[in-house]
Amino acid sequence: MDSKMSESLTVDAEKQHQQTLPVDAEKRQLAGAEKTPSVHPSTKTVVGSDKSKFQDAFRVELDASDDPKQLPPLRKWIIIIVISTSALCTAFASSCASFTEEGIARDLHVVREVGILSISLFVEGLGLGPLITGPLSEVYGRNIIYRVSYFLFFVFTWPVAFPPNIATFLVFRFITGFCSSAFLSVAGGSVSDLFENRKVASPMAVYTISPFLGPVIGPIVSGFICQNANWRWVYRVLLIWQFAMLSLLIVIVPETYEPVLLKAKAVKLRKTSGDDRYWAPLDRREKSLSRSILESIYVPFQLILYDRMALLLDVWTALLLGILYLAFQAFPIIFEGNHGFSMQETGLSFIGIGVGMVIAVACQPLWNRFNARMREKHNGHPPPETGLIVGQVGGILAPIGLFWLAFTTYPGVPWIVPIIASVPFGAGIVFIFTSVFTYLVVAYRPIAASAMASNSALRSTFAAVFPLFAGQMYDRLGTVGATALLAGLTTLMAPLPFVYYRIGHRLRQRSRFAVKT
Known part of the structure; x- marks a missing residue:
């Protein structure tokens, strides 16, 4: 989910760059030429007077037969559902360990705190993986990244399910988190590949809810399994x-990334026509893959270090x-x-957060x-x-949800009240994440890709660390004090969108990275 919007913007920019001249204009320019280049009938061209424009006559573009946006609506929705369910499975894997700590401590002979690392390490892998999968997807496409990453996710889960030692x-919990991260970083771009901007809101909402619902479903399923x-x-x-998801990915999900489709089409035209002058933008990629990966690693951290506005928004999420x-x-x-x-029953108590998230996504049309x-x-x-x-x-x-939850955790308060209190907290999470990602x-x-990567790395670090001190904090402060402390921290961060809404323009003028308009 993290780079879906940035990838959509990138694709739109490429499309603007690939605008073509009208057919009549092409004919007038080619009239009288001593030698006309042989152009495949399915290929749109741009022809100019100089050498570089003449070479653009062999630049390939997509047409209706190979454009992913022209697929039948039913097939596009099936693809979105498969990708979203794969992302849901990835997020589920992060939290399904929530009720396994006692069993791990007993069978693998460690203290319970070590068992909690199974969540922390997986989440840290989720945060670091996009630094690699993002640049790779720009060269090799989305589909190969999906299949390879999910295959590795499946293979490396076997040592987790049958571990010889802690x-x-x-x-392998860390490795599986790292391998599966593509579905929280690359997959969102597939939605924008398949749908036009005016139709993308609904399928994007379906995908967006998946990474949020996964962590909620994890403890529900885990609680039932671990008790029985x-x-x-x-x-x-x-x-x-x-x-099941790997099989569906292989059978149903095609490649949808336009630059990779153009490269494949250029290869096919060169082979069928025998003319090596056909080319796609990826054939003339100026930046090497190693340089892209290095930039993917250090630019996000530059943003955190030198831009306070981005840093505070990242800390908030x-x-x-x-x-x-x-x-x-x-x-x-x-x-x-x-x-x-x-x-x-404790696993079912997470339903309140899930209901809040669903309500927030249902508000998307508004x-x-x-x-x-x-x-x-x-x-x-x-x-x-x-x-x-x-x-x-x-x-x-x-903050309202957390304060409500904090002061209703007393044993004398009916159990349904704190669960209802978690509903506004779940809705608030979705609203805040949507807002920060968009901004x-x-x-x-x-x-944009680096901005999302920095956000992913920082929030995954927090998600990895927080569970490690939860037990000690609740033992020392009690359920009311500990939850109220968390509510207070969210209250301190709440003014951020109000402040940036008023002075964000001035802050962007002084930023090394933000747009100035």
Whole structure:
């Protein structure tokens, strides 16, 4: 999900660069030429008077027969559902370990805190993986990245499901997180590949909810399995799901990335026509793959170090994701300790967060209409700060939900009340993430992919660290004090979208990375 919007912007820019002259103009320019280049009938061309423009006559472009946007609507939706379910499985794998710590500690002979590392290491892998998969996808396309990464995700889960010792278990948890990260970084771009801008909102909403619902579904399933079977069955069920998704990815999902499709078409034309002058933009790629990977690694950290606006927004989303993953340790303390819930009942307590997330995504049509009014008001070019308005709503909802949750964790309060309190927190998470992602992509358009990568790396680090100190914090402060502390931290960050909405334009003028308009 992290680079879907930046990839969409990149594709749109390439399309603008590939505009062609009218057919009649081409005919007039070619009239009287002593030698006319042999151009394949399915290839659109741009012909000029100088040598470089003459060479553009062999630059290939997509037509209706090979453009992914021209696929039948039913097939496009099937592709989106397969990709979204694969992303859901990846996010599920991050949190399904939430009820396995006791079994790991018992069977692999470690303390419970070591078992918690199974979540932390997987999430850290999710954060670091996009630094590699992003540049690779720009060269080799989305489809090969999907298939290879999911195959490795499936293969390396076997040592997790059948671990001989704790070291093997933890190492492969990190590796599986790293390998599966493509579906939280590259997959969103497939949505923009398949749908035009005016139709992309609904399929993008379907994909967007998947990485958020996954961490909520994980403890629900894990709680039922761990109470009624051995903890290893959590990962065996994951293996079955992975195999099903890998099969569907291979059979159903085609390549949709336009630069790679153009390169394949150029290769085919060179082979069928015997003319080596046909070319695609990737054939003349100036930047090497190694340089792209190095930039993918160091530019995001430059952004964090030198741009305070991006840093604070990244910290805001990192704090929220850290709290969400801390809940996997806090909810058992709250509901098992104070309300006597069983393991599977505690897993079901996460439904409140999931309901809030679904409600937030269901509000997307309202935000689409609001954004349309903003475009009309600003002649089609609203400032990036308009994207922060949805974050203002989320910034209010998240602290309200956490404070409500904090002061209803007493044993005397009915158990349904704190679960209802988690609904606005779940909605606030989606609103805030949507707002920050949109702002980073638009405000830092020249380095949008790096802006999203820096956000991914920082929030994954918070999500990896927060569960490690949850038990000690709740033991020392109690359920009310610890949850109220988290609510207070989100309250301190809540003014960010309001402040940046007012002064964001001035801050962008002084930024080394942001757009100035």
